[in-house]
Amino acid sequence: xDSMAMVxxxxxxxxxxxxxVLVLAAAWLLQPGPALPATNAxxxxxxxxxxxxxKQTIRLMGREGTYLDYTKTTxxxxxxxxxxxxxxxxxxxxxxxxxxxxxxxxxxxxxxTWTFHLRKGMVWSDGRPLTAHDYAFAVRRVADPKTGFDVGxxxxxxxxxxxxxxxxxxxxxxxxxxxDDLTLEITTEKPTPYLAMQIADLHAVPKHVxxxxxxxxATSEATYVSSGPFVLEKWEKGKMVVYAVNPKYTGSWxxxxxxxxxxxxxxxxxFPAYLSGEIDAMEQVxxxxxxxxxxxxxxxDPKLKRQLHTYPNFMTWWIAFGGQDTAFKDxxxxxxxxxAIDREAIINSALRGQAVPAYGLLPPGFHCAAxxxxxxxxxxxxAQARKLLGEAGYPQGKGxxxxxxxxxxxxxxxKTAAEGIxxxxxxxxxxxxxxxxxxxxxxxxxxNKYELPIVVIPWDMDYYDASNFMDVYRAGGRHAWxxxxxxxxxxxxxxxxxxxxxxxxxxxxxxxxLVSDPGAVFLWNPTAMQLWDDNKIGGKVLQPxxxxxxxxxxxxxxxxxxxxxxxx
Numbered sequence: 387x388d389s390m391a392m393v394x395x396x397x398x399x400x401x402x403x404x405x406x407v408l409v410l411a412a413a414w415l416l417q418p419g420p421a422l423p424a425t426n427a428x429x430x431x432x433x434x435x436x437x438x439x440x441k442q443t444i445r446l447m448g449r450e451g452t453y454l455d456y457t458k459t460t461x462x463x464x465x466x467x468x469x470x471x472x473x474x475x476x477x478x479x480x481x482x483x484x485x486x487x488x489x490x491x492x493x494x495x496x497x498x499t500w501t502f503h504l505r506k507g508m509v510w511s512d513g514r515p516l517t518a519h520d521y522a523f524a525v526r527r528v529a530d531p532k533t534g535f536d537v538g539x540x541x542x543x544x545x546x547x548x549x550x551x552x553x554x555x556x557x558x559x560x561x562x563x564x565x566d567d568l569t570l571e572i573t574t575e576k577p578t579p580y581l582a583m584q585i586a587d588l589h590a591v592p593k594h595v596x597x598x599x600x601x602x603x604a605t606s607e608a609t610y611v612s613s614g615p616f617v618l619e620k621w622e623k624g625k626m627v628v629y630a631v632n633p634k635y636t637g638s639w640x641x642x643x644x645x646x647x648x649x650x651x652x653x654x655x656x657f658p659a660y661l662s663g664e665i666d667a668m669e670q671v672x673x674x675x676x677x678x679x680x681x682x683x684x685x686x687d688p689k690l691k692r693q694l695h696t697y698p699n700f701m702t703w704w705i706a707f708g709g710q711d712t713a714f715k716d717x718x719x720x721x722x723x724x725x726a727i728d729r730e731a732i733i734n735s736a737l738r739g740q741a742v743p744a745y746g747l748l749p750p751g752f753h754c755a756a757x758x759x760x761x762x763x764x765x766x767x768x769a770q771a772r773k774l775l776g777e778a779g780y781p782q783g784k785g786x787x788x789x790x791x792x793x794x795x796x797x798x799x800x801k802t803a804a805e806g807i808x809x810x811x812x813x814x815x816x817x818x819x820x821x822x823x824x825x826x827x828x829x830x831x832x833x834n835k836y837e838l839p840i841v842v843i844p845w846d847m848d849y850y851d852a853s854n855f856m857d858v859y860r861a862g863g864r865h866a867w868x869x870x871x872x873x874x875x876x877x878x879x880x881x882x883x884x885x886x887x888x889x890x891x892x893x894x895x896x897x898x899x900l901v902s903d904p905g906a907v908f909l910w911n912p913t914a915m916q917l918w919d920d921n922k923i924g925g926k927v928l929q930p931x932x933x934x935x936x937x938x939x940x941x942x943x944x945x946x947x948x949x950x951x952x953x954x
Contacts, residue, residue, distance in 0.1 A: 455604035471589035497577030669939030699914035709866030783816025
């Protein structure tokens with residue numbers, strides 16, 4: 387007989403009956419009810435399989451920068467300003483634009499003025515209100531030549547930005563205005579359909595702090611002020627940077643993670659750190675980060691193989707040339723180099739198959755890309771390469787100047803690929819090239835001054851629009867090559883609103899010119915890799931997006947590190 391049946395058959399006197407009712411009521415109250423959802427330190431509801439609050443910490447590793455400030459520098463910035471500062475918009479893992487600092491925006495009828503309406507109630511981590519004046523200050527800070535921002539052409543669509551960046555007009559004439567505390571206007575030179583995507587790379591800057599401290603504000607947790615999902619908790623130079631969840635953040639990108647520990651280490655140190663358990667994931671493994679032995683281990687170890695995630699990467703590697711003071715001013719010389727390089731051989735040897743041949747600037751699958759139409763323009767053809775070099779006045783390489791092939795802080799794998807290019811140029815053209823690997827900032831400073839005669843260099847997607855790649859080769863950009871017809875086509879394509887088919891046709895016409903002139907010798911599009919254990923790290927965004935790409939590792943370029951969590 388069960389206990390409830392026994393209760394029903396007992397006859398109780400009135401006083402005893404009251405006591406029994408109280409006992410039964412207490413027992414019912416003590417019965418376990420539905421579990422309340424667990425939350426992290428700032429009240430974000432955690433998934434059922436997530437580790438509890440206090441355990442939501444992920445450890446990563448990468449290179450160290452100088453400033454945690456995207457308005458100061460691109461090439462020397464510390465990973466990652468988008469964690470700690472709020473841009474006007476953000477890009478989700480599908481590369482779609484979503485509100486961030488701006489809750490909505492509209493474009494004027496002429497397509498030139500964008501009005502951004504800011505989210506109410508935003509504050510800096512020191513409690514000061516965040517206003518449109520901070521965003522306007524950020525634009526002017528990037529444009530000011532005194533700041534020394536290193537990729538000014540990236541913002542060339544904004545009215546008067548380039549003249550101001552070059553010191554030709556006052557910074558106050560740049561097309562940005564804080565109408566009031568919650569309204570920001572940005573005016574462009576021409577209609578710019580991609581501005582909402584691009585503006586995701588422009589982060590808020592605390593005007594009240596920068597005006598007081600200058601650039602040093604972004605070098606220490608003692609002076610740093612945040613507006614994004616995280617704050618800078620600690621920066622121990624040469625060792626680690628620690629980001630903690632920001633309790634004052636009111637936006638829609640609140641994270642599951644409570645802490646990100648970013649350990650400082652070069653590319654070749656990351657894989658050993660992962661193997662030893664020092665870090666939890668390799669958040670971006672380019673083809674140059676792993677040695678051939680490392681890659682062999684990944685393919686042979688069943689456990690590691692399950693943790694390896696590969697996908698197409700919107701990146702292109704190419705050879706770029708110097709200007710009119712070099713032998714590369716002759717297009718026949720540039721064409722000869724293009725025909726002298728066996729891309730398949732480099733991919734199969736140095737890159738261990740972790741890439742596909744690049745036929746043009748736009749990588750396969752990217753906006754407006756149609757690379758197969760360009761497949762034969764720079765095909766591997768030694769006879770044609772030698773013919774062109776002879777026509778340029780250097781038969782079998784005789785009389786060709788001595789040049790150095792420069793690399794940018796290259797990994798061992800990229801150095802090996804460069805050595806393969808060096809050998810092919812020697813064997814097929816009779817030209818000797820030296821190889822020199824420069825520190826990143828030194829390389830970029832010299833490249834921007836057009837001081838490097840020949841380089842191997844990549845471009846990685848910032849936002850999903852052909853302008854992001856095509857603008858790189860506009861005159862006055864980072865390469866010495868210039869072509870008035872190319873610039874005319876890019877200006878036309880960049881300004882086409884509402885007709886993507888026509889816009890892509892114009893970009894492709896410009897790319898045809900770039901490949902056939904050529905402005906560059908295109909080499910390969912890498913396959914990207916990540917390492918993480920699905921039993922340790924969770925999140926729906928760990929699944930590939932509609933482009934078959936996983937992007938949680940790139941908060942500044944469409945990633946959603948805010949939507950991953952540590953499992954129980």
